[in-house]
Amino acid sequence: MSSDLTPYTGDRLSHARAFTGLTDEALRVRATVAARDKHADDLWSLTQAFLTTDTSAGVRLSPHTLRAYRKGVEVLVEHAAANAWNVLHPGRREPSMFVASLTAAGLKPATVMARVAAASALYRALRWAGATDADPFADVKRPKDRTKGIVKNPPYRADVIQAMLAEADVQERVLLLLMAHAGLRIAEALAVRWEDIDLPARRLRVTHGKGDKARVVPLSARLREALTALRAESASSGGHLTTFRAYSSAYERLQKVALKAGVAHEFRGFHAGRKYAGTQLYAATKDFTRVAGFLGHEQVDTTRRYVEVPEDDLNDVVEGFR
Template structure:
């Protein structure tokens, strides 16, 4: 019987590489480059990210997915351009950046691809396969258009139209993202113990960077929570047949972001509102709250941002004539 090593999580995936002798580690990396073995080089990059990266094995699935895609895209480009990956020319990295910009990619997206490619080269240096660091001095132009302008929040009317078409489950999720301002990953990770209806607050335990926070509930979210709990909470009646059901500790019955997106898109389609993802809901929460309390710091805390600048650039915006009442008596 042949034993196959389990690779179902990040820690397991690193073992394929970190358990190798240094000479074998280098030999496999060099061979993968020579054979244009992209899956193996992606595996190496993932192993390095989990072993030596800032978050280690706690790196989020979305980070791993983004780095996997970015690494693959650079290696495909390098193959198509006959770039010697272990000994790249001094213009190759910048040419990759310029190629992506010329094809219409936004600077923020290009920066993410550069981060992935840089991680690949850190991994190759870690194996001893090369000393090259081609992305060290590359230049990616800054995009000075604020994120909230490029990707604006949903409007009040858009959300109202969708809520009219949404079922109880989708409506509750919409309020969690557009009033409580939770990221979709934070919303789907909620457990019933995290929902404090009496205190009108949610306990986010799996925030970005593994930071927890307490989030206040709006009145609409509180009402939606009560209805949702009656149907799907512990001991609740499943609306499909009216019988009492045994439920899990998780609040949402969607197992993945993809499934949540599918059901949310259906409600948006029925309302004839373009679905632009879950983040415009967070931006709605940030913008509405900022215009009400005029305090970037409190809005940043509500959204779980470490920096107020993140809130200011991409998630909340005061009205252009916000100061008119304050200046009226001048």
């Protein structure tokens, strides 16, 4: 089966029904045995069933997020086995030691936070199953990253975007521009269908953004041109824009484009393109609220982490002080 096929949420829902269809006692026993045996696959299956049926994201939780949660559950179970944890009733200091061990292993604060989020999800699943009342990560201190995200992963420079566009094929060009001009997340970009696009009105509807929120974004002239070229090449005007739908396939294709363009050392995945869009829009509007709506952020504080503000942004203003 091709890796470009997107996960079928019906399979995830069917998997969840294998747990929700159990009696309360049977579910409790199944979760208890998995925790006792420190069986990573079974504990992940339980966690996935919980995330699918008892969280706000549900079946729309992105494959990327699920991969991160699964890795976190595996890391926790491995640590628990190596340190003789009682998973259902961990010692009071053991969760803090787990976090400390991740930091000591050299993981970045953001990665540690992701691992702790996965561990918390596992214990929420165990409580959901009635196997424990423990919430060991509720009060655990997380490491703080003092370096701003915009510094660690800044927006792509304009010359990098232009170099990649020059080497991209029509599908890759559309994908790049959906992020760098329309500000879409990679999952949103890969999910766009022709029916979501209104070229005469110069807009695109994101039907299922993060948190399942819809929004409408404007289409730049460059993106409309690329979409028109893609439609002319496509055998059908229906369905999704790209023939590749998996995150890994999209990453590999754009990484190769960056290599051909001679900017492989500048390639940092997808989010830097989205930050490019946010930074360009802020430079034109000086309005974080409008940029937040464009990027699909609920909180303006989140948007501030996406926008690179020039260090000399206030020079002209201060110059006129009296």
